Amino acid sequence: MARYAMVFDIRRCIGCHSCTVACRTKNELPMDMIYNPVTTVGPTGVYPNLSMVHLPLICMHCDNPPCVDACPTGASQRRDDGIVFVEDKKCVGCLACVMACPYGARVKNHESGAVQKCDFCKDRVDEGKLPYCVLTCHQKARVFGDLDDETSEVYKLVNGERTVRLLAELGTEPYAFYIYG
Amino acid sequence: MSKSIDLQQEGIEVKKSCCYFCHQNCGVLAYVKDGKVLAIEGDPSYPTNEGGLCCRGNIALKHLDHPARVNYPLKRVGKRGEGKWEQIPWDQAMDEIAAKLAAIRDEFGAEAVATAGGTSRTDDWARRRFMNMFGSPNCFHNSHLCWIPTFMVETAIYGWCPFDLDLGASRCLVLWGQNPGASSMPEMHHIRELQTKGLKVIVIDPRFTETAAKADLWLPLRPGSDLALALAWVNVIIHEGLYDAEFVTEYCEGFGELADHVEQFTPEWAAPLTWLTPEQIRESAYMYATSKPGNIQWGVAIDQLGKSAGAAMHARALLRALTGNLDCPGSDLLTGPSQDSITDEEMEANDMLPEAQKAKQIGADRFKLITWPGYGRIAELAKKHWGKAPTAEWMCEAHPPSVFNAIITGEPYQIKALLVSATNPVNSYGQSKMTLEALRKVDFMVTCEYWMTPTAALSDYVLPIAGALERPTITNSYGCADFLLCSQRAIQPMYERRNDYNFWRDLGMRMGQEEMWPWETVEDAYHYRIEPLGYGAESYDEFVDLYRFHFPEREYFKYKRIGFGTPSGKVELYSSTLKDLGYPPLPEYAGPVENELDDPELAKEYPLVLTTGNGFMPFHHSEHFQIKELRFLRHEPRVEINPATAAELGIADEDWVWIETRRGRIKQKAALTQGVAPRVIVTERGWWFPERSMAEPELGGCLESNTNVLTSVDDEHCDPFSGTWANRGLLCKVYKVNGADAKEGK
Numbered sequence: 001m002a003r004y005a006m007v008f009d010i011r012r013c014i015g016c017h018s019c020t021v022a023c024r025t026k027n028e029l030p031m032d033m034i035y036n037p038v039t040t041v042g043p044t045g046v047y048p049n050l051s052m053v054h055l056p057l058i059c060m061h062c063d064n065p066p067c068v069d070a071c072p073t074g075a076s077q078r079r080d081d082g083i084v085f086v087e088d089k090k091c092v093g094c095l096a097c098v099m100a101c102p103y104g105a106r107v108k109n110h111e112s113g114a115v116q117k118c119d120f121c122k123d124r125v126d127e128g129k130l131p132y133c134v135l136t137c138h139q140k141a142r143v144f145g146d147l148d149d150e151t152s153e154v155y156k157l158v159n160g161e162r163t164v165r166l167l168a169e170l171g172t173e174p175y176a177f178y179i180y181g
Numbered sequence: 182m183s184k185s186i187d188l189q190q191e192g193i194e195v196k197k198s199c200c201y202f203c204h205q206n207c208g209v210l211a212y213v214k215d216g217k218v219l220a221i222e223g224d225p226s227y228p229t230n231e232g233g234l235c236c237r238g239n240i241a242l243k244h245l246d247h248p249a250r251v252n253y254p255l256k257r258v259g260k261r262g263e264g265k266w267e268q269i270p271w272d273q274a275m276d277e278i279a280a281k282l283a284a285i286r287d288e289f290g291a292e293a294v295a296t297a298g299g300t301s302r303t304d305d306w307a308r309r310r311f312m313n314m315f316g317s318p319n320c321f322h323n324s325h326l327c328w329i330p331t332f333m334v335e336t337a338i339y340g341w342c343p344f345d346l347d348l349g350a351s352r353c354l355v356l357w358g359q360n361p362g363a364s365s366m367p368e369m370h371h372i373r374e375l376q377t378k379g380l381k382v383i384v385i386d387p388r389f390t391e392t393a394a395k396a397d398l399w400l401p402l403r404p405g406s407d408l409a410l411a412l413a414w415v416n417v418i419i420h421e422g423l424y425d426a427e428f429v430t431e432y433c434e435g436f437g438e439l440a441d442h443v444e445q446f447t448p449e450w451a452a453p454l455t456w457l458t459p460e461q462i463r464e465s466a467y468m469y470a471t472s473k474p475g476n477i478q479w480g481v482a483i484d485q486l487g488k489s490a491g492a493a494m495h496a497r498a499l500l501r502a503l504t505g506n507l508d509c510p511g512s513d514l515l516t517g518p519s520q521d522s523i524t525d526e527e528m529e530a531n532d533m534l535p536e537a538q539k540a541k542q543i544g545a546d547r548f549k550l551i552t553w554p555g556y557g558r559i560a561e562l563a564k565k566h567w568g569k570a571p572t573a574e575w576m577c578e579a580h581p582p583s584v585f586n587a588i589i590t591g592e593p594y595q596i597k598a599l600l601v602s603a604t605n606p607v608n609s610y611g612q613s614k615m616t617l618e619a620l621r622k623v624d625f626m627v628t629c630e631y632w633m634t635p636t637a638a639l640s641d642y643v644l645p646i647a648g649a650l651e652r653p654t655i656t657n658s659y660g661c662a663d664f665l666l667c668s669q670r671a672i673q674p675m676y677e678r679r680n681d682y683n684f685w686r687d688l689g690m691r692m693g694q695e696e697m698w699p700w701e702t703v704e705d706a707y708h709y710r711i712e713p714l715g716y717g718a719e720s721y722d723e724f725v726d727l728y729r730f731h732f733p734e735r736e737y738f739k740y741k742r743i744g745f746g747t748p749s750g751k752v753e754l755y756s757s758t759l760k761d762l763g764y765p766p767l768p769e770y771a772g773p774v775e776n777e778l779d780d781p782e783l784a785k786e787y788p789l790v791l792t793t794g795n796g797f798m799p800f801h802h803s804e805h806f807q808i809k810e811l812r813f814l815r816h817e818p819r820v821e822i823n824p825a826t827a828a829e830l831g832i833a834d835e836d837w838v839w840i841e842t843r844r845g846r847i848k849q850k851a852a853l854t855q856g857v858a859p860r861v862i863v864t865e866r867g868w869w870f871p872e873r874s875m876a877e878p879e880l881g882g883c884l885e886s887n888t889n890v891l892t893s894v895d896d897e898h899c900d901p902f903s904g905t906w907a908n909r910g911l912l913c914k915v916y917k918v919n920g921a922d923a924k925e926g927k
C-alpha cells in the first residue's frame with residue numbers, strides 16, 4: 001500500500017500563488033473557497049537587512065485525523081493510502097469536522113452545502129498523475145509521492161533533509177512536511 | 182468534489198499548445214473534443230516550464246470564453262467614446278477600414294497612418310510587412326521600454342545582443358533590474374536549481390523582491406542610478422586588474438581610451454549616487470569579475486531609465502566584454518539570427534519601404550538608434566557578419582511619444598490614423614494624460630483586442646482577436662535567437678475572432694498587396710518559415726506534432742572564426758558605430774532624470790524617489806484585471822512605502838494615498854513594507870478598472886491609479902540614443918487621500 005505525502009520546500013517557494021489558482025480552477029471552487037492558500041511572511045527585519053519566506057498550506061492528510069473522528073455521518077474518511085477526503089453525498093454540513101481540524105483546512109461550500117477540502121487530487125493520483133498544484137508549481141517547491149517507496153523523492157527528502165510538520169505537538173501526524181533549509 | 186473531466190474518453194485529442202500570457206510561452210497540453218477545449222495542463226515535456234504554469238497560465242479557459250470578451254467586429258455608432266456599438270461583419274469592417282486608410286494616404290501621405298503594437302502577442306512581422314507596402318515608416322511599439330534599446334546598443338558594440346545565457350556552466354549570475362521570481366518563473370526555477378550547485382546570484386534592485394530574497398548578494402541601489410553603478414564596476418574591474426587581459430588585448434578595441442575615461446568613476450564617486458557603500462560596489466564587482474564564467478541577465482529596468490538608459494546599457498555591455506564573458510561556455514552567448522529558418526526580418530519586406538518614406542519616420546531626427554538611421558547601419562553590419570539582419574519590428578520604431586505629440590500638434594506632420602494591436606496605450610505609454618489626449622484626438626482609430634480597454638473604447642472599430650489556444654505560436658526571442666519552440670493552436674478561433682495575421686493580410690489584400698500575401702493561414706506562413714529546417718514535415722501542425730523544437734548545435738567562441746559584427750571585427754569598447762551616429766563612443770555619466778543633486782529645488786517639493794515599473798503577479802502589463810480568479814489576489818493597486826516614511830507622513834497600512842509628480846497624481850493603496858528604502862516609493866503599473874463604465878468620461882478609471890500619469894516623456898528626459906522615456910528615478914511626493922478629493926483623477 002502506498003502512503004502519500006507532500007513535501008514543501010520552503011527554500012524554493014516564491015509565493016506566486018499559482019498552486020492556489022490552479023487548484024481552484026481545476027476543482028471549480030467558488031470564489032470564497034481556497035484549498036491551498038500561500039502566506040507570505042515578511043519582509044522581516046529592517047531595511048536593508050531582510051528576509052522573506054512563503055508558506056503554502058493544504059490539508060495535512062493527518063495519520064490521526066481529528067476531522068474524521070469528529071464526523072457524525074462518516075462523510076469524512078481516510079483511505080488506506082492516507083488520503084483524507086469527504087464523500088460529499090454523505091456530508092450534512094454540520095461543521096463538526098471544521099471545528100475539529102486544527103489546520104483550518106476545511107471550508108463549507110455554500111453552493112452545495114457540503115464541506116470540502118484538498119483531497120490530494122485523488123482522482124488524478126489514481127490515474128498515476130501528480131496533484132495539480134504539484135504539476136503547476138514552476139519552482140518544484142511541492143513534491144508529492146509515496147513515502148513507503150524508498151526510491152521516491154518524498155522518501156529521500158523526508159529522510160534526508162531537516163523537515164518539520166506543522167503543529168506536530170498535537171499528535172495528528174500530518175503527511176505534509178516542510179523543509180526550511 | 183472534483184468535477185474532473187474524463188480525459189481518457191473517446192474522441193479527445195491532445196494539442197501541443199502554449200500559454201500566451203507572457204513571453205515565456207510555457208508549453209501547454211490542451212485536451213480538445215469537438216472543437217472545444219475541455220482542459221489544459223502544463224506540458225511536462227516542454228523544456229522550460231516542465232509542466233509548470235503560473236497563475237495566469239492556469240486561467241486560460243476563463244480567458245478563452247470570458248463573458249467580457251469582444252467576440253464580434255464592432256463599429257462605433259454615436260460619439261467617440263460614448264460606448265455605443267454596432268456589430269458588423271468582418272468584410273464590411275475591413276472594406277471600410279481599407280477605404281478610410283486609402284483616403285488618408287491619398288490626402289496626407291502614407292506616413293499619416295501609424296500603428297501601435299503590443300507585447301509579442303501578435304505576428305508583428307505581418308504588421309511590418311503591411312506597413313512597408315502601404316508606405317508608412319510609423320510603426321511603433323512598447324518595445325522602447327523593454328530590451329530593444331539594449332539590443333541595439335549591444336549590437337553596436339559587439340555585433341549581437343546576448344539573450345541566451347549558458348547558465349548550466351555559469352558560476353555567477355547578475356540579475357540587473359530583473360525579478361524572475363515574479364516575471365519569468367521557469368527561469369527562476371532553473372536559477373534556484375543551479376544555486377544549489379554553487380551558482381552565485383547577485384540581484385541589483387531597489388526592491389527586496391522574491392528574487393532578492395533568494396540572492397547571494399542584494400544591491401539595493403537608488404532607483405535610476407544604474408549607470409553610476411555600472412561605471413563604478415567598470416572602474417573596479419579595470420583599475421583593480423580584474424579584467425580578462427588576453428581577451429581584451431586580442432579581441433577588443435579602445436581599452437586605453439576606456440581605462441582613461443572611467444578613472445574618475447570610482448566606487449567612492451558612485452557611493453552617494455547609488456546609496457550603496459564603496460565596499461558593496463567593490464565586493465559585487467569582484468564577485469562578478471572573479472566568479473568566471475558568468476552572466477549578466479538583461480532586466481527591463483535599465484531600458485526604462487530615460488536620459489541615462491543608453492549609457493547604462495553601454496556600460497553594462499562593457500562589463501561582459503572586459504571579463505571575457507562573451508560567447509564562451511557559461512557566459513552570455515552571441516547566437517546571431519537563425520541561420521536555419523526564415524527569420525522575422527526576412528518576413529517583413531523592409532526593402533519595400535522607399536528611402537524617402539524611411540526618412541519621414543517620426544523621431545528619427547533625434548533618436549537615431551532605434552530608427553532607420555541606426556537600425557539601417559546596424560542591419561547592414563549584421564548582414565555582412567551574420568548574413569541576416571535583426572528584426573526591424575521592435576528595433577526600428579517611430580518614437581511613440583512623438584507620434585502621440587504629432588497627433589496633438591500636427592508637428593512634424595499630421596498623423597490621421599492609428600491602428601492599435603495588442604496594446605492599451607493610455608495605460609502602457611508614458612505621460613498618460615498626453616497619450617489619452619492623442620487617443621481622443623486622432624481622426625481614425627482601429628483597435629484589435631480581446632477586451633473593451635480604455636483605448637478600444639475610444640476607437641472607431643474594435644476587432645475581436647484570437648488568443649492563447651486559438652493561434653499557433655513560434656517562440657524565438659523576437660527573431661533574435663537561433664532556436665525555435667513551436668506550438669499549435671488547440672482550436673480554431675471561437676465566435677468571430679481572428680488572428681492578427683489575418684487582419685493585416687485582409688487589409689493588405691484590399692490595398693493592392695495580393696502578391697505579397699501568398700499564405701492564407703498563419704500555419705501556411707509558419708510552414709514557409711520552418712521548411713528550410715529540413716525536417717520534411719508536410720505542414721506546420723505536423724512539425725509541431727513530430728518535432729516541435731529546433732535547437733541548432735552550439736558553437737562557442739565564434740569570434741575566433743568570424744570576429745565580431747562591428748566595423749573593426751572586434752568588440753568596440755570605444756564604439757565607432759555609436760560615434761558615427763553622433764553619440765559618445767564611451768559611456769558618459771548622467772544622473773537620474775529627476776534627482777536631488779541636479780534639481781535641489783524640485784527635491785524640496787518632491788522629496789521622495791519614485792520607481793514606477795513594478796509588474797506584479799498575477800497581472801501582466803495592463804492585463805487580466807477582468808478575471809476574478811486572478812483579481813482576488815490583488816484587488817486594488819498597491820504602492821510600497823517604508824514604514825518609517827509612512828509614519829512621518831501619517832499614512833497607515835492600506836490607506837489610499839496620492840502619489841504626485843510634476844506631471845500629475847494618482848492614487849494607490851499604501852502597502853507598508855521594509856522591502857523598500859525610506860526614501861523610495863514603488864508603484865504598481867498597469868492599473869485600470871474594467872468593472873467601471875468603459876464610456877467617456879470614466880473610461881475604466883484609466884488615469885486614476887495609472888502610474889504612467891507620473892512618468893515623463895519630455896525630450897530632455899528621454900535617452901538621446903533610443904528615445905526610451907523615464908519610468909524610474911523620478912521625484913514625487915505622497916500624501917493621504919482625504920474624503921474631499923478622493924474622486925479626482927479623471
Ligand code: SF4
Nearest residue numbers: 013014016017019137
Ligand atoms: S506554485 Fe509553488 S512556488 Fe508558487 S506559491 Fe505555490 S508552492 Fe510556492
Ligand code: SF4
Nearest residue numbers: 059060062065067101
Ligand atoms: S488537516 Fe484537518 S481536515 Fe485535513 S486531515 Fe487533518 S484534521 Fe482532517
Ligand code: SF4
Nearest residue numbers: 200203206207235238
Ligand atoms: S510564465 Fe505564466 S504567463 Fe508566462 S507563459 Fe508561463 S504560464 Fe503563461
